[in-house]
Amino acid sequence: MASKESIDWLEIITDRYLDGNEKDGELHALREQFVLIPHGLEMSVGSGDPLDLDYVNAVARVVHAVDAPWFSDHLCFTRENGIELGNLVPTVQTLDKAKSIAANAQRVQDIVGRPFLLENIATYMEMPGELSQTEMIRAVLDNCDCGLLLDLNNLLVNSVNHAFDPFAYLEEIPLERVVQVHLAGNSEDAHVGGMLIDSHDAPVGRQVYELLDWLVQRRPELPAVMIERDTAFEECAQELDADLSRARSIVARHAAGSRTR
DSSP: OOOGGGOOEEEEEGGGGTTOTHHHHHHHHHHHHSEEEEEOSOOOTTOSSOOOHHHHHHHHHHHHHTTOSOEEEESSEEEETTEEEEEEEOOOOOHHHHHHHHHHHHHHHHHHTSOEEEEOOOOSSOOOSSSOHHHHHHHHHHTSOOEEEEEHHHHHHHHHHHTOOHHHHHHHSOGGGEEEEEEOBOOTTOEETTEEOOOOOBOOOHHHHHHHHHHHHHOTTOSEEEEOOOSOTGGGHHHHHHHHHHHHHHHHHHHHHHHHO
16 A cells, blocks of 8 residues: 555544534544645535535534635535435426525635635436536636536536437536546446446546546646545555556646746
8 A cells, every 4th residue: 555655635524523522633643744625525615504504613613623725515415305315316407506506615715715726526316407517617606716626527427328429528617716626436236227427436447548638738737636545454564555546647647738838
């Protein structure tokens, strides 16, 4: 497994640290060794319900405890009418909803006082509305000054499930707003009901690396790229090392090329 000296930074799941107390020591120990980026699950910026300000303030406590340069959550909703849905649910794709999401995201960023990124999620149904997926992302970002966490595996999954060109998708979103990138892989049996599932349980796939290469050619000074792996860490040490090396080589090659032009 890669030594800690070879790891530039870590993403932590914000929700695991909201209660503080016994988890504060773990946060402090991690912060002593790594730059930490909190990534949340329950901000629910796409909900019709008001923002949960207790939750926002708890997130802010974690963000400031680790002195994070930014923090993130998902462009979706996880509760509605006071009901916790237990999943990342895509919203309708309308201009009104985009403006509502943007207003919520901007308020979160203003309260926490650090840059807030929204992540594109994997979806398994076509959502109603007058906007495409890329138009929805652009409309949200046009109405707030938050950033984008671009998950390239989620993009690939959606391109398979909804039959579109992922490179055309990248052409249509504001790449200048991308602050962080997620890379991940899906096992060969990651299909349910004919849909490819975002499973995060395999090495990063060839097509995801191709998307990263395309992206970094056009955004060579991309601030941050990370590998997501949700299962079997002990068994996949060599795979993680290989993924880190390959991602670093892609980013370094294009960054070097941009400096020589």
